[in-house]
Amino acid sequence: MGAAAQMMERRLREDFPAWEGLVERAGWCVRPVRVMGGAAAVHPGTGEVLAAYDSQGEPDGSLLIACGDRRAGVCPPCSARYRANLWRIIVMGLDGSAGAGWPVRVPGSVSAHPAVFATLTAPSWGRVHRVRSQDGACHPSRGRPVCEHGTARWCNLVHADGRQVGDAMCVSCYGYTDHVLWHASMPELWRRTVVGLPRALARQSGPVTGTHRTVKEITALLRPRFARVVEWQRRGALHVHAVVRLDGRSDGDVAAAPPAWAGRDLLAAAVRDAALSASVSMPAPDGVARSAVWGSQLDVSPITNPSAAARYLAKYSTKVAGDTLPGWPMRAFGPLEMDRMRARGVSWHLLMLAGTCLRLARRYPDLSHLAERVHQMGYGGHYASKSPMYSMTMLALSEARRSWRARRSNGDVWADLGAVVVGDWRLVGLGYRTAGDAEVAGQLYRQEQQVRAARRVHDVAVVRLVDGEEEAGW
Ligand SMILES: [Zn+2]
Ligand SMILES: [Zn+2]
Ligand SMILES: [Zn+2]
Structure with missing residues (x-):
């Protein structure tokens, strides 16, 4: 079945509203974990089962759990x-x-x-192409200096299109x-x-x-x-x-x-x-x-x-x-990926950084961990x-949100801190069951975003960011 047919099938099912609820509870995650099983909230003193839940009652008999990935490119x-x-x-x-x-x-x-x-910035390890304010040239030529490898240490381009920016001017010097x-x-x-x-x-x-x-x-x-x-x-x-x-x-x-x-x-x-x-x-x-220190570009300003x-x-x-x-x-x-990266337009400068990680990892056992960090x-x-005492933790924040939601919906035994939750879960799969399901979840997410955007116009002011970008509040 093609994705369009799968989408139709999902949307026209009688339990679609329930499935929509599952997707919403998983935060419209693009790659949720599908689990099957059940749980019981048990009174710790008496052993009385206060509430029980089984995923069998859900559409497809499974629950969706958000992947929780922080990376915008993933989810x-x-x-x-x-x-x-x-x-x-x-x-x-x-x-x-x-x-x-x-x-x-x-x-x-x-x-x-x-x-x-x-x-706090990193130090300089060599001259790189850059964008300067007021459309200034990258490194204006004063006497057209060259490095010991004969490569120009000057560049009169403005790099308005962003190309070359950040690349070393001489790969041998860097x-x-x-x-x-x-x-x-x-x-x-x-x-x-x-x-x-x-x-x-x-x-x-x-x-x-x-x-x-x-x-x-x-x-x-x-x-x-x-x-x-x-x-x-x-x-x-x-x-x-x-x-x-x-x-x-x-x-x-x-x-x-x-x-x-x-x-x-x-x-x-x-x-x-x-x-x-x-x-x-x-x-x-x-x-x-060598010693690692911060770069000389250090900015400390009042908030x-x-x-x-x-x-x-x-x-x-x-x-x-x-x-x-x-x-x-x-x-x-690994090194095999490099040709493909080059084809995607990754600069020689960045490939040199990756290559250096891989070479150091290969040659020195103490640095073998660098191979796993080549992408960073x-x-x-x-x-x-x-710091632990800066404010609250992510976990505490989600707990607080959960119990607040539960209080709003007139008490929820699952959020009752007195109960012990005993569960038995089994992984069914990663991501939606079909490509069509994933598409429908995407549609629901976009709908939700429109609703939120409409609400935001009324109650959140647009804040000017430090770097000059403008972004509406969450
Ligand atoms: Zn996710
Ligand atoms: Zn330049
Ligand atoms: Zn050089």
């Missing part, structure tokens, strides 16, 4: 939900704007805590090994930056506040918290964007206010200081000792619009390398992370 609806949740978590950490009844540890008073938006090893060390570099914050706060306390505080005093009084994401640049390097908030030391589970002298200027100076001081020794496969800052961070949390670098694979690949140019960290 747009799941990715959009992830982005919306992350936005909520980040904004909550900046203005404490939780709805009533949410199990939050951040009170509304956090909006008065000092907070900054920081962008430090591909350093680039890949820096990516491999970046999670540790970030960790050290965060760990170094109390020390930096102590160092900056004298110059900024007029009174020097020791590291001991700082750790007794202050707690920096952060949320961060990574962003790909055209040269195949990662950027870090982070929101850093300064809390006072609290005994309980609530973010306390810092003392008045610990303001935004001190936090900004300390974040800058911590970033400039952090360094990690990189692996030295060729015997050359004037928490919602826009959160939106900016959330946006990057769902992007993979392929969203910035067209034709770049989403999963690890050696990076093995998270795309988004945060």
Whole structure:
């Protein structure tokens, strides 16, 4: 049966509304997990079965569970939900704007805590083609310099079409090994930056506040918290964007206010200081000792619009390398894939980065993990992370949403925290049963988006983003 016939068959079935409900509960996921089985909510004291559920009563006898993939290129609806949740978590950490009844540890008073938006870049490993503001030339020719390989170090193009942007001007000059090893060390570099914050706060306390505080005093009084994401640049390097908030030391589970002298200027100076001081020794496969440090392009600025800052961070949390670098694979690949990538227009510069990962992995047992990270140019960290006390966790957020929905629908034994849920499930398949089902689910998702868009026009203002793009709220 062709997809059109399958779609017809699905839509005209009597249980179509029930199937629509299943798709909606799976968040219109494009590749849901299909499971079969049942569960019972059991009273922990008496063993009484409070409620039972069996998927046999559902269309096709199975349940659909969202794939939950954060990557926009894999599942747009799941990715959009992830982005919306992350936005909520980040904004909550900046203005404490939780709805009533949410199990939050951040009170509304956090909006008065000092907070900054920081962008930490990768260093330069060689000259690359670039786009400059005001249509300036890429690297204007002053004396037409060439490198030791005889390649031009100048370029008068404006690169308005974006082609070549990020590519090394000389592949022989560019430090591909350093680039890949820096990516491999970046999670540790970030960790050290965060760990170094109390020390930096102590160092900056004298110059900024007029009174020097020791590291001991700082750790007794202050707690920096952060949320961060990574962003790909055209040269195949990662950027870090982070929101850093300064809390006072609290005994309980609530973010306390810092003392008045610990303001935004001190936090900004300390974040800058911590970033400039952090360094990690990189692996030295060729015997050359190198350290990973942040690039000189360091930006730390006050947060004037928490919602826009959160939106900016959330946006990057769902992007993979392929969203910035067209034709770049989403999963690890081997040398055989390279011809196909070249045919898809992937630049020689990016292929060199992949090749460097694979070569290092092959030659040095200590770096064999780089082969699995070839699609991330050696990076093995998270795309988004945060301090535990920044705001709430993704899990807590989904739990809160679930119990809120249950409360709205007049009590649901499944959300009753007193009951123990015992289940017996079996995997039936990945993705929809037929291509036609997948098409219908896509139609339902687009319908839902239209409904949401219509609603949004009335109650959400368009927020101007930090990078100049405009995007409507979720
Ligand atoms: Zn999904
Ligand atoms: Zn150029
Ligand atoms: Zn050169």
